[in-house]
Amino acid sequence: MNIVSLLKEKGFRVTKPRLEIIKVLSNYPLSAEEIHDALDKKNIRVDLASVYRSLELFVKMSVVYSIELGEGKKRYELVNKNYHHHHLICNKCGTIEDVEMNEINFDKKINEKSKFLIDHHHLEFFGLCQDCQ
Amino acid sequence: MNIVSLLKEKGFRVTKPRLEIIKVLSNYPLSAEEIHDALDKKNIRVDLASVYRSLELFVKMSVVYSIELGEGKKRYELVNKNYHHHHLICNKCGTIEDVEMNEINFDKKINEKSKFLIDHHHLEFFGLCQDCQ
DNA sequence: AGTATTATTGCAAATTAGTTGCAATATGTC
DNA sequence: GACATATTGCAACTAATTTGCAATAATACT
Numbered sequence: 224m225n226i227v228s229l230l231k232e233k234g235f236r237v238t239k240p241r242l243e244i245i246k247v248l249s250n251y252p253l254s255a256e257e258i259h260d261a262l263d264k265k266n267i268r269v270d271l272a273s274v275y276r277s278l279e280l281f282v283k284m285s286v287v288y289s290i291e292l293g294e295g296k297k298r299y300e301l302v303n304k305n306y307h308h309h310h311l312i313c314n315k316c317g318t319i320e321d322v323e324m325n326e327i328n329f330d331k332k333i334n335e336k337s338k339f340l341i342d343h344h345h346l347e348f349f350g351l352c353q354d355c356q
Numbered sequence: 357m358n359i360v361s362l363l364k365e366k367g368f369r370v371t372k373p374r375l376e377i378i379k380v381l382s383n384y385p386l387s388a389e390e391i392h393d394a395l396d397k398k399n400i401r402v403d404l405a406s407v408y409r410s411l412e413l414f415v416k417m418s419v420v421y422s423i424e425l426g427e428g429k430k431r432y433e434l435v436n437k438n439y440h441h442h443h444l445i446c447n448k449c450g451t452i453e454d455v456e457m458n459e460i461n462f463d464k465k466i467n468e469k470s471k472f473l474i475d476h477h478h479l480e481f482f483g484l485c486q487d488c489q
Numbered sequence: 490a491g492t493a494t495t496a497t498t499g500c501a502a503a504t505t506a507g508t509t510g511c512a513a514t515a516t517g518t519c
Numbered sequence: 520g521a522c523a524t525a526t527t528g529c530a531a532c533t534a535a536t537t538t539g540c541a542a543t544a545a546t547a548c549t
Contacts, residue, residue: 226471231517234525235525235526236515236516236517236524236525236526237417237516238515238516238525238527239515239525240526240527241526249495255506255507256505256506257365266450268528269527269528270527270528270529271412271506271507271531272507272508272509272527272528272530273527275506275507275508276508276526276527277526289426291424291425291426291428292424293422293423293424293430293478295424295430295506295535295536296505296506296507297426297428297430297506297507300503302507308525311466311470311474312473313472314475320417320470320472321447321548322469322470322472324462324466327481329457330481336455337444337453337455337483338485338486339397339444339446339455339481339485339486340489341444341452341481341482341483341484342447342482342483342484342485343481343482343483344479344480344481344482345478345479345480345482346468346477346478347477347478347479347480348462348463348473348477348481349472349475349476349477349478350473350474350475350476351472351475352471353471353472353474354474367493367496368496368497369496369497369544369545370545370546371496371498371544371545372496373497373498374497387535388533388535388536389535401499401502402498402499403498403499404535404536405498405499405536405537406497406498406499407537408535408537409497409537411499412498416542422516428506428534428535429534429535429536430535431534452524454499468543476492490549491548491549492545492547492548492549493546493548493549494545494546494547494548495544495545495546495547496543496544496545497542497543497544497545498542498543498548499540499543499544500539500540500541501538501539501540502537502538502539502540503536503537503538503539504533504535504536504537504538505534505535505536505537506533506535506536506540507532507533507534507535508522508530508531508532508533508534509530509531509532509533510529510530510531510532511529511530512527512528512529513526513527513528513529514525514526514527514528514543515524515525515527516523516524516525516526517520517521517522517523517524517525518521518522518523518524519520519522519523519548
């Protein structure tokens with residue numbers, strides 16, 4: 224479902240900042256500042272505080288999720304149920320690549336062996352990208 | 357190998373703050389502030405800035421590693437090669453539990469299918485602990 | 490053991506990421 | 520189009536972490 228209907232459905236307003244923020248998001252994890260800069264380059268002025276507030280709303284709506292890659296800040300990606308991936312983070316240049324690992328159902332595994340009920344997980348790999356090796 | 361020899365070996369000084377910080381660390385991930393507070397309770401006064409500097413050194417020495425659990429701050433644990441574990445983080449109460457999953461060698465798997473050379477990975481599970489379900 | 494050298498610490502100030510209060514503005518409703 | 524109120528921009532604030540620098544403490548040297 225698209226963001227306009229989702230917002231309307233839940234009684235939130237469809238505003239320009241929200242629509243523009245969604246447009247710059249993708250499968251690549253961006254920080255709030257990077258999102259803000261991306262909008263700036265498109266000559267769209269949205270306050271950084273509003274970026275944070277929109278992201279917070281999108282996370283609550285499960286349209287966006289956040290990850291932390293050891294940099295001391297959050298990064299945001301669009302939720303995409305058909306593209307289950309993890310990240311490869313280069314320790315040297317910081318490049319972030321994706322890996323798909325559909326074959327392992329961690330969550331089920333954990334739920335079988337523990338009383339903890341898994342909602343989701345984050346799996347991040349740190350090492351050296353091809354160029355930095 | 358113990359921290360005293362490791363420090364000496366690399367030409368770092370064996371100081372009281374460093375030794376005391378190592379003593380409060382364990383397999384449980386603590387934030388810098390929590391480490392500082394733990395020292396305080398033992399009547400050991402170490403400045404928070406020194407806690408950060410020691411942790412940074414320990415991470416570089418691979419004695420300690422840091423993880424981020426979506427709270428906007430880092431947590432630190434002792435490196436323990438014989439205890440390969442991941443975390444179960446309760447979305448409601450924030451409790452952190454460990455799970456062992458020795459059986460899957462992710463790193464090897466990734467190294468087989470990608471040009472990225474894995475050094476280590478972080479796997480975090482988010483959901484509800486037994487009490488919060 | 491005492492002194493010299495210099496790494497490390499504590500303290501204060503600075504920086505970075507994220508949050509909050511509030512008046513101005515824009516969205517959806519009638 | 521006017522009304523009600525959710526959302527935004529702006530500025531100030533908080534939390535986590537970093538940095539500069541003088542004081543202190545750890546190691547080396549005698």
